[in-house]
Amino acid sequence: MSELITTGVDIGSGCIKTVVFKVNGDKVEWLGKETARIRNRDPFQLTNEAYDHMLKTAGVSRSDVSYVASTGDAENLSFATGHFYSMTTHGRGGLYLNPEARAVLDIGALNGRAIRMDGVGKVLSYKMTSQCASGSGQFLENIARYLGIAQDEIGTLSMQADDPEKVSSICAVLAETDVINMVSRGISASNILKGIHVSMAVRLAKLLKSIGAVDGIVQVTGGLALDAGLVAALNEAAEQEKVNLKAVSHPDSIYAGAIGAALWGAFRHEKLARLGQAA
Amino acid sequence: MSKPEAIKEPSMEMQKAMIARNYDAITSKQETGRKVSSTFVPGNLNELLMCFDIVNNLPEINAIQAGMRKASGGYIMEAEKSGHSEDVCTYVKADIGQMSKGNIAPNGKPYPNPDVLMLSYTGCYTFMKWFELLREEYKCPTLMLHVPYEGDGHSTKNMRDYIVKQLKEVVIPGLEQVSGVKFDIDRLRQYLRNSAKAEDNLVWCLEQGKVKPSPIDAYFGGVYYIGPIFTAFRGTEDAVTYYEMLRKEVQGRIENHQGPLTPEGTYFNDQKYRLIVEGPPNWTNFREFWKMFYDEGAIVVASSYTKVGGLYDQGFRHDPDNPLESLADYCLGCYTNLNLPTRVDLLAKYVEEYEADGLLINSIKSCNSFSAGQLMIMKEVERRTGRPGAFIETDLVDPRYFSAANVKNRLESYFQMIEQKRRGGGSKTVAA
Amino acid sequence: MRCFIGIDLGSTTTKAVVMDENLQILGRGITNSRSNYDTAAAVSKQEALIDTRLTLFRRALGSVPEVSGKVDEILSDLERNFRHVQFLEQLEDLEQTCVANIKGPRFAGREKVVIEALEGTFSRLRDSSAAQYAPGVKRKSDFFRDLAGAEFMSHGEAVCKEAGLGFDLILNVYDKSIIEVENRPPAGDMEGKFVRALEKGTMTGSSILAPVQSALAIPLEETYVVGTGYGRVRLPFPKEHIRSEILCHGLGAHMMYPDTRTVLDIGGQDTKGIQVDPVGIVENFQMNDRCAAGCGRYLGYIADEMNMGLHELGPLAMKSNKQVRINSTCTVFAGAELRDRLALGEKREDILAGLHRAIILRAMSILSRAGGVKDQFTFTGGVAKNEAAVRELRKLIKENYGDVTINIDPDSIYTGALGGATFAVRAVVN
Amino acid sequence: MSGKNRTVADIMAVCQEMFEDLNFTYARKWKDAKPGRKVVGFLPVYSPIEMIHAAGCLPLGIFGGGDQMEVIHGDAYYQSYICRIPRSTIELGVTNRLDFVDGMIFPFVCDVIRNLSGIWKLMFPNVWSKFFDTPQNYDKSIGGTYYVQELKELKEGLEAMTGRKISDADIQRSIGLYNENRRLIREVYAFRAKQPWLAPTSEVYVLMRAGLMMDVEEHNQMLKDYMAAAAKEDRPKRDNVRISIYGSFCEQPPLNLIKSIEMAGCYVVDDDYSLNNRFLMVDVPTSGDPLEALATTYIENSVETSCKYVPDGKVKGQFHVDAVKACGAEGVIYATPSFCDPALLDRPMVCNKLSEAGIPYIAFKYAENSGQMQPIREQAGTFADSIKLWS
Known part of the structure; x- marks a missing residue:
């Protein structure tokens, strides 16, 4: 060697x-x-x-x-x-970023990927999201841009939400209209962003469950790993699901x-x- | 202005009590020792199951109940988490999701495991898969009754013989084994006699949609009128009484020139638009959906959904003289087992006979048996009747697929279009 | 004078049409809808009233022999200058808003540099605006957001580079501020702005001033307003003032082309196929379902993805001679598909040509669903301005329905509002 | 050109052309070659095409329009949540691409294809069309009896359409030819399972698709030629993993999807593509009553797939586990068309069975016109990585 x-x-x-x-x-x-x-x-x-x-x-x-x-x-x-x-x-x-992690959630602009692995990085199961994009990072980015919020502000704002507003539409374009409606109804940016985070988190939690990741540390990676609001929403979703998952991020997640x-x-x-x- | 007190009719109270009793019978099977079957609405063999003292539980109805209680969304998510696709029927997912959430019946007690899955697979492919999935869960005997589809627009002797043979050699012996009760054909005849009586009165009520103003709403109200006969009560004395009661109420409304009751408890008399509706309703937003109709003055005078559990208005009756054959004919003739040309004939006939303004299709994402081909149905019915159709899209019990703004927009456009055409007078139709 | 107004509140743009009691169109106005519908309705109405003034000027100048043959020139001059005055006014508002938005930890210690960069950017913007409003210049968009935005990007990036400052910082301030500026109710004093535009213009002389001033003095009375469009339920109108957009579109198309029988409208998030009878009554209609694939927004995403103006997509696609087959019309995944194709080495114009065809194919399906295409056929909506989309549509209509007269009005985006205004006249006059 | 001199490239050129031909030139020529000839189309998954052949007609497999067809009118008949194959099939119909087809058989697959049979009756009232409902009761005396009678009615329908009686000998002769076809197909599958680098699935698939559109004797020869030619190809074996594909029995994926899976490091060693030609797993007896022979083989010896009821819950999915073991696959890709009820409802049951047997699997959805292959490569590639690195 x-x-x-x-x-x-x-x-x-x-x-x-x-x-x-x-x-x-x-x-x-x-x-x-x-x-x-x-x-x-x-x-x-x-x-x-x-x-x-x-x-x-x-x-x-x-x-x-x-x-x-x-x-x-x-x-x-x-x-x-x-x-x-x-x-x-x-x-x-x-696994390199966090040796205790047994699952990874890679959240990119268009797709989310959930991966379950063992202690040496061997992949045990995995799944990707597909189809409509209203739950994607790209959508979040578009909305933030529309609301005039910088990428690094999203997390902080989201975590200040007191009454998150859910986005119901399946299609991203129609969801965008939902958001425009929210703004016109005077819903705060915090609550809108948190609403999007929650709906993404629910989808991602579903993804994790479907690959059998039900406890332990989930390392969040990819472009959205540094969005603290999303990570917080993920942990809340896990708690609601009564699964013992802890989502964590790392400065080098990207x-x-x-x-x-x-x-x-x-x-x-x-x-x-x-x-x-x-x- | 204070809100007028909501009126309720005796038939509604009676149905409510019947349903409650059935749920109690299901959930108390441990104490009573009665056997429970799970089965589907279209092509259900309720009279036959009664011959074996089996209590009838219908997962479709349970999913509807969950939808109306706003619980189905959570159940569906639960099923999707365990690997079920977003694309498939939400009745199935609501049922499966409910299981992993304790499987609690509307009376607050847990559903017992069924003793038999009575898979009478009529007009819907998904039924077959649904019970294959439940079989993995309950590991109980599954009795499959394959009902061939009327692909050429009529049933054949071969189909009928095939069903009767399955009844004799698979279903009846299977039910005897599960229940320990010996089959008695005279008992079946008596139940079928009751069924036919109730069916006569149901048909009379549904046909009153031809009266103006219509004393019934054949879609939103209709789902209540068909309740007993489509579910666990066909063949019972209760059902006979229920339909006598319902008939009297409808008769009373006709005499008073009244429309049906809305959920707000007032009579809907000011009817501007008369519609035929094709497709099942949405259950998660049932009241909101209904309100979009009566707020605009739209009444449904006939619908296909009230025919999924039997096409009685076209003459079929359960027949005590030919018990097994009539069960076979019943299964073959359920609405979703008819081919598309036959469905078109029927709907066009309703538009004419009920003097409707047009055909409205509520297209349900979950139900391909209904939905695949509905746009063709609309085109054909428009062509034949010269009256405009409209198309809206929702789902059975998945709240994610009910977009109120979208549905309202289409409905309003449709009603305004009918209105404008009337005012424009004599403008010719779309018929080519 | 009595004015009848139709307002079509769409998902991306809001349109208004002003009519007189003889069903003559007096003016048209458009703005982007964004988030505040009341504002959007007010702005579009104001724009239509501005246009109405121009019509009145035209009528007034018609009787002035000295300017005969030169009226078009005078009016376009007047409008151009008016728009420039308006632009500068909004620009100033934007600058002030931007400066006010420089606060918080993101800017700690850097406020001064950022403000300087902003001031530099805006000063360049003001300078370059004269060229944008010079005679004969074709502007990329009708909206302040687009016009100011594009210039802001190019000048801002240059200024920041010179100052050694990250552009993202300034861009973020801009994003925050533009939304505030857009959602402010429009400033009034239309007449004042016209006067200033007159002064700014090259035309002087009392022969024009007097008739224009008398036209300015005519009071415009809002007799009846009808609202329609996607956002109509949010309009602050009573129910009887609201009509379905399907009906308005059908009637609007009938007003433009009385012989039309089939109408296709491609809007921001929906596509409609409508059949109308000889008196403009809707006989049948179909819209896209819960998914906005293939609608106008699709092109918006593509433009963003390619960093191009919406108006530039069509011309680039026209350059293609080898169309790429595109199968997905999902708006959000369009970007991914685009990147996929570029990575495979396909040319931008060929991909764009394929994307335009994909949109039109979707529309063709909706038309088919609504009962096909009958003579005459009218194409309306924002996409009707896109030459590449129109080319594909013509081809496919011919292939599928033979020789059908195809009407495309340059003002077709106002069809719904026109129908609304017609309903408004009917509500009072008939 | 035929016989031993044909190379893989020659054979593939013929198949590829037929596969891509949305005007069905081969079938049109076949029909025109002799007066009075008729063509009968059939959809997936299973029809007894021996019956069509015995009637003197060309059985023409219709698998939708693939990824090269622009669907305009077909979309007007279907909501967005319905799979793609019925849309493109309607498009083929309304664009007159099937105007030479004299009859259509819509076998039992699901409610969508079932209802398509009714649409066809409404749209093309002059074309003989038949919804063919195979039994879901697998007792010879019940389902078998029913099926024999259905076959008899099918035969009468074909006779009425052609105006010509079909004798038992006719049917027996056709059964014989199709027995040989099935035998050769099994050989090709075995050949590929043994040396997948010599018979890539992107080829085998097209070979099978073309076979369902051409004269069976011609196809039999072609299968022999292909095996002989493929064995001679100089194709190096690569460091790929062996996988089986299931769930793709009705709407077929675009060829690019198959290529993408192979490109991402997978050898496909078993599949359920164009299943009609392998639906019956053994030879059908050529003596005795031919209708009974067909019925009994269907009842006793047909594949397990999602459009068939499995009477015994305990063995549900076992068929796939056995198939994986038989072909030596290291994993399964369960690839289903979007909105395919049969496959998607079956998926949890079949995949659980695979898990219990320790067989790794992945699942994803496609449409016949899927254009984005990046997610497919990523999923198949990760699957291949995982088997390669750790198995």
């Missing part, structure tokens, strides 16, 4: 995340990280730039890297050694996919090396 450098690249719908690790058996050292917002740019070109910038900051050169693991929408990334799918990587990444990819990359690299020796 020897020391190796491994990197993870996670291309999401709005943002690119890259990380670099030094791995030696069970010893794992995080050397660097970088995010870049896509905003109408070519994601692959941007990835190249962000990746090089990260390596430079970490003092690593491309040739030092043993395994470049991609995840997310990066199946076609030209310089990747191998690709892992996002639920594989988020499970592992969540990197979970990239971290997981990098760590599985190392795992795979060693496995391949062993197989190579055997052959």
